[in-house]
Amino acid sequence: MTVQTRDSRDENVVTVLLHPSSQSSAAQENSFFFGQLQNFTKRTGIKVQTTFAMSSDRDAYFKDIQPYVNTTDPAYLSLYDIVELHGYWLGTFPEVFNADLYRLDGDGDLMAGMQWEDQVREISRVDLVAEKMVALPLSSDFGVFFTRTDLLAKYNVSFPIHTWTDLEKACAIILPLEKDVECFGAAFAGSEVVDSSLEWIGSATSSGDGSAMMAGKGKEFDFEDEINVEVLSRFVNYTKTSLIQPQAATYTESTALTHWRQGHFLFYRGRASQILETTTSPFFLNLNHTWTVGPLPGFKESYTASVATGWHLAVNMKGGYRNKTHLCEVVEFLTGKDVQRSRWEAFGVLPTWKSLYQNPPRHAIPTFPNILTQPSYCMGPKWIPVSLAMQTTLTDMLFGNSSLSVAEQLHNVKAKVYLLLTGKQGADMGVDGEAGKMGVIVGTVIGTAIVVTIVTMGLVAVRRKARRRRMVNGRKRRTLSASASYTGAGSGSGGDGGNTSIVVGTLGSSLKEYDVATTTASSPNATKTGTEASDSSSLPSRFLGIQTG
Numbered sequence: 001m002t003v004q005t006r007d008s009r010d011e012n013v014v015t016v017l018l019h020p021s022s023q024s025s026a027a028q029e030n031s032f033f034f035g036q037l038q039n040f041t042k043r044t045g046i047k048v049q050t051t052f053a054m055s056s057d058r059d060a061y062f063k064d065i066q067p068y069v070n071t072t073d074p075a076y077l078s079l080y081d082i083v084e085l086h087g088y089w090l091g092t093f094p095e096v097f098n099a100d101l102y103r104l105d106g107d108g109d110l111m112a113g114m115q116w117e118d119q120v121r122e123i124s125r126v127d128l129v130a131e132k133m134v135a136l137p138l139s140s141d142f143g144v145f146f147t148r149t150d151l152l153a154k155y156n157v158s159f160p161i162h163t164w165t166d167l168e169k170a171c172a173i174i175l176p177l178e179k180d181v182e183c184f185g186a187a188f189a190g191s192e193v194v195d196s197s198l199e200w201i202g203s204a205t206s207s208g209d210g211s212a213m214m215a216g217k218g219k220e221f222d223f224e225d226e227i228n229v230e231v232l233s234r235f236v237n238y239t240k241t242s243l244i245q246p247q248a249a250t251y252t253e254s255t256a257l258t259h260w261r262q263g264h265f266l267f268y269r270g271r272a273s274q275i276l277e278t279t280t281s282p283f284f285l286n287l288n289h290t291w292t293v294g295p296l297p298g299f300k301e302s303y304t305a306s307v308a309t310g311w312h313l314a315v316n317m318k319g320g321y322r323n324k325t326h327l328c329e330v331v332e333f334l335t336g337k338d339v340q341r342s343r344w345e346a347f348g349v350l351p352t353w354k355s356l357y358q359n360p361p362r363h364a365i366p367t368f369p370n371i372l373t374q375p376s377y378c379m380g381p382k383w384i385p386v387s388l389a390m391q392t393t394l395t396d397m398l399f400g401n402s403s404l405s406v407a408e409q410l411h412n413v414k415a416k417v418y419l420l421l422t423g424k425q426g427a428d429m430g431v432d433g434e435a436g437k438m439g440v441i442v443g444t445v446i447g448t449a450i451v452v453t454i455v456t457m458g459l460v461a462v463r464r465k466a467r468r469r470r471m472v473n474g475r476k477r478r479t480l481s482a483s484a485s486y487t488g489a490g491s492g493s494g495g496d497g498g499n500t501s502i503v504v505g506t507l508g509s510s511l512k513e514y515d516v517a518t519t520t521a522s523s524p525n526a527t528k529t530g531t532e533a534s535d536s537s538s539l540p541s542r543f544l545g546i547q548t549g
Helices: 026-044 058-064 110-114 121-127 149-154 164-177 192-202 226-240 246-250 253-261 272-279 324-334 337-347 354-358 380-398 406-422
Strands: 013-018 047-053 082-086 135-147 182-185 265-271 292-294 308-315 367-371 452-455 469-472 475-478 543-547
Touching: 013 026, 013 324, 026 047, 026 324, 026 337, 047 058, 058 082, 058 253, 082 324, 121 135, 121 308, 135 192, 135 272, 135 324, 135 337, 149 164, 164 182, 164 265, 182 253, 192 226, 192 380, 226 380, 226 406, 253 265, 253 272, 265 272, 272 292, 308 324, 337 354, 380 406
Parallel strands: 013 047, 013 082, 182 265
Antiparallel strands: 047 543, 082 308, 135 265, 135 292, 135 308, 367 452, 469 475
């Protein structure tokens, strides 16, 4: 694909920049979308060119798109008319993605066509920014727990891994005998360390009914609250006792997934979208190496929590394609039920339409018709700096890069977040000037994990319900976490007691094959803008594209 500028690009072609669902799927997904869009072009006359980034790593993709969305240069801003954004980022670029899709919808059928009551609400709600529908939901995702069931069976670990204590016991048995295996892995070097930490904190409390989480209502959260200190201190101890290895401090989303796919973790905190990559891993295609996936452990058997997220298509109002109503049509089509269903069947990408989960594809993929608010919902454009502040503190805390206590580090990050949200220093944080006594009002999500109810293949386990209330500084506060109802299909032993195993190879064998016809996109020599801008010299090999019409 020839790189276009505002002067050279064909303004009769809608350009779409997309995020691949897995590290190796960009070419196949590009071909898949090409097939879907050919019919769309024949029907509407609107030509569409899709371009996929080569990396599915969330942080890497965020850097890759900077030259095109975080710049004031119209030559670069005009390159992509529609961009796939993570739900956490909606609102981050208000000067670029500020379209109101309702107003752009020429025939007025957007609301009827989207059938909002059929959307997973906690995924779709982040599309509303400053009272504008700036994007539509394209896919869902959430944190899950992978287990090497072959090693559990090999060493006769027959108890299910429902709690963090279970994990510790299993590692104490297996790790001395498996020198090349790490106990617990996750993406500790990127933004997902924030998601993991929220899940840990959520897994320390009893599960709450989803309706109890009143999204949008302010909740008080003390970062250095005793439960949070206790929870994070436990995981700090994991690094001290090698349940989390020192080198894990460098694990990005991509490197952590690679280590898991190569069999180097006994347990792995990943995401549902990574199930496909696990299934197709050469290591796990060996039938002697089995695995299972299910809810993350909790501090008690009935406790678990998972942060739910999603990907969305946003319209770039500074893009080179002039007819913005056509852009709305493309977004409607790509996020529609038919395309999401086909992509789910082909690549295991979880949809955002609740009704699709009533008749899932034959391969076993955990799904979730009911979830709670994404952590960024109450932050809007401030989530990126807030999460970066939390990310730095959490990584330093876990891997001993600070001499301060866990409570002191949590207090410091609270001051940073308070400053980001209010512009005030920590001395102004508290009631009557007492900084240590007042939590930051940030909505319902900081410090609480997101509840996910997981349903798979029509088999629903019993939902565990409980509710607990605590008093913080004389105020009643609800600390929320999640219990997940889940099942799976297939084989394997140990792990989750047979409730959540997947037949190795089932998912891979059900994949549709697509002929790949793509060209590599060269990238502009964009100037870095902002702290997250990537080196444009690394971009040429990171994109590939295809055009209809």
